[in-house]
Amino acid sequence: MRLVPLAELKRGDCHWPVSPHGAAPDQHLFCGAGTRKGEKWCPYHQLIGYQPRAPRHG
Known part of the structure; x- marks a missing residue:
């Protein structure tokens, strides 16, 4: 985790x-760790x- 401000997210x-x-x-921070191609979140x-x-019961 790198703690990246929104304006610096790539x-x-x-x-x-x-x-x-x-x-x-102006204080919102994001993880900033590397992601897989096309993903928004790290693993x-x-x-x-x-x-x-959950399985549906019906």
């Missing part, structure tokens, strides 16, 4: 927000960001 940087809730807009944040769907 393609290939993880866009996972890491700022405390209520941070001022770690993809693991915690995507939850498998």
Whole structure:
């Protein structure tokens, strides 16, 4: 994690927000770690960001 401000995020940087809730807009920070091609989040944040769907019972 590199803690990158929004204005400095580039393609290939993880866009996972890491700022405390209520941070001022100019203080929003993002993970900034490397991502896989075409992804917005690094592998770690993809693991915690995507939850498998529960099977439907019906």
